[in-house]
Amino acid sequence: MEVRIGVQNVARELVFESAQNAEEITAAVSAALGEGTVLQLKDEKGRTVVVPAASLGYVDIGASEVRKVGFGLS
Structure with a gap:
């Protein structure tokens, strides 16, 4: 699960x-x-x-990242 945390200042x-x-x-x-x-x-x-709760700007919870391996051949 990808997590992005914005911290104030x-x-x-x-x-x-x-x-x-x-x-x-x-x-x-x-x-x-x-x-x-x-x-x-x-x-x-x-x-x-660890982030102090008072300093949280935002928390973005993304989907689990699926990594693709290989090459697409047409």
């Missing part, structure tokens, strides 16, 4: 692939915003991304 966004599904990510974002704590998500390599 930061020009670049955080982009990573997560092994978590869309429902888990949405629940984590909602909990962090509701409690005013930090958003913690894991990427597919097992690393943890």
Whole structure:
């Protein structure tokens, strides 16, 4: 699942692939915003991304990326 996080007052966004599904990510974002704590998500390599909820600009949860291999021959 591709995740893009916009952080307030930061020009670049955080982009990573997560092994978590869309429902888990949405629940984590909602909990962090509701409690005013930090958003913690894991990427597919097992690393943890931590962002203070007060600094979140947006969280874009994309579809799982399907990688195509090979060449299209006509």
